[in-house]
Amino acid sequence: MITQEIPTQVKHAELVARRRRQIVDAAVPLFIKSGFHKTTTRQIAGAAGFSIGSLYEYVSCKEDILYMACDAIHAEVKQGVGHVLARTDRARDALAAAIREYFLVCHRMSDHILMIYQETQSLPPQWRKKVLENEIAITGIFVDILARLVSSGELPRMNDKAIELAAHNISVLGHMWTFRRWFLSRHYSIDEYIAHQTRFILGHK
């Protein structure tokens, strides 16, 4: 949880968590709309329903807010995809199902994922590192699925490096829907996109 990582003078821990949630909920749409740099701390405080002074009781700088926003988005993506792993399905279709689930999450959270692509650079190194680790963790879900299917013989043999790269490819092809959406959505529905990309990933069969 973010709450532990950013210092605050406020004692009541549950209040800190609540206010920070308010801050994130206020900030994300603003960052999506105007970008990090053009969004002011006053706007965020206003949208969250308190004053600029109070805002700074819960964060130490504007960058903290961006980090909390990125972290919350990644948490939601993880949660959206995570329950796919729960199904201990070993069928080859398990991969297609996981891809579908993940791509639908990317579709639903298109603006949010795009925002992370655009603003990660604005994070201080320590926060950026954490955000990139989250990205790896999400890719890791696909590494697991692929490895399982390969070892059970549902997918052709691949070495670890090939598996890892395939997992990155799946991650990125999901993101592609978000950062090329301005083009893709004019030519493909999300279902068409998923169908085509699944075929592409599984080897044009």
Add this chain to the structure above:
Amino acid sequence: MITQEIPTQVKHAELVARRRRQIVDAAVPLFIKSGFHKTTTRQIAGAAGFSIGSLYEYVSCKEDILYMACDAIHAEVKQGVGHVLARTDRARDALAAAIREYFLVCHRMSDHILMIYQETQSLPPQWRKKVLENEIAITGIFVDILARLVSSGELPRMNDKAIELAAHNISVLGHMWTFRRWFLSRHYSIDEYIAHQTRFILGHK
């Protein structure tokens, strides 16, 4: 050429072109290092070797500089890949060769391509549109190659939508090397990356 699109009071056209090239050459490394918003117009003018006053004789606003920078980068990418098309090779290897050439351009221009991903949002709509059109033009190169190979029977039949999406995938998997480089380059050399991705794209054969 950019030169025609941005108004200026300066008469001598060749001077305008030269100064704008200076501006772009000065701005790109600064944008890469600090991002668009944290780079000041003064820094750019200074790095270009003239004053802030002169800078504004050649651009009407800071965003113009970003647009010129993105445009110059895309021109270089196009040029780097374009000469692949010149070879009217119809062998199946033509695709592998084109992928290789393109991925090497992405490798060489890693920082530049990443910068475009991060800063396109900061462009005014009219400039953003042009930058995205450039992106489509580059993808178009792969559409052409794929279409040619399909129609000559070197690649299995695919409908137009599948071809177009495959071309986008190639473009984006090249970009992936730039925006996941912090991870990928620790695990794969660019040659390994190209080898794996070529196999992935051509269908895991």
Add this chain to the structure above:
DNA sequence: ATTATCTATAGATCTATAGATAATGC
């Protein structure tokens, strides 16, 4: 004379904090 460049600054922000006020809980 005309054109290009420079210096100095107007004007507009925006982040982060200090100090004052309001709300809470023992």
Add this chain to the structure above:
DNA sequence: ATTATCTATAGATCTATAGATAATGC
């Protein structure tokens, strides 16, 4: 009393331009 919130603002920028100066070409 202690804790949380608010108001007001210090301090630091930064973009873009106006007006003065230097360079160029007929």
